[in-house]
Amino acid sequence: MKQRIRESQVRASLSVNRKLVMLYWRTERDILVRQERENWGAKIVDRLAADLKKAFPEMKGFSPRNLKYMRAFVEAWPEEQFVQQAVAKIPGATTCASSIT
Numbered sequence: 001m002k003q004r005i006r007e008s009q010v011r012a013s014l015s016v017n018r019k020l021v022m023l024y025w026r027t028e029r030d031i032l033v034r035q036e037r038e039n040w041g042a043k044i045v046d047r048l049a050a051d052l053k054k055a056f057p058e059m060k061g062f063s064p065r066n067l068k069y070m071r072a073f074v075e076a077w078p079e080e081q082f083v084q085q086a087v088a089k090i091p092g093a094t095t096c097a098s099s100i101t
Contacts, residue, residue, distance in 0.1 A: 018087045024061065025083050028070035045071075 031048065034040055045067045052062040077083050 020061070021087045022084065024066075024070045025074060025077075025080070027062075028067060028074045029078075029080075031067070032071065032074055 031040075031044070035044060046064050049062055049064040049067055052059075056062070077086065
């Protein structure tokens with residue numbers, strides 16, 4: 001029973017991590033698109049970070065610095081399908097899944 005609980009915790013953590021990576025990628029991709037389309041200035045990242053912190057005070061990961069890291073991530077991997085494939089390969093994901101089934 002303890003092993004099943006631990007394995008379930010690991011699976012849940014991996015699933016959350018994969019979903020957060022995709023959330024971060026899509027968030028920054030949307031910011032980049034809007035910056036290009038609507039000519040948003042550089043300060044938009046700072047304003048967005050403050051707005052997200054206010055809307056989601058319990059959530060971390062949306063600081064101006066992290067939003068800028070997300071930008072580099074999107075610029076390095078601009079195609080969503082490739083990001084999804086990479087995220088699916090987060091270390092331990094396949095090992096954990098195969099050991100649980």
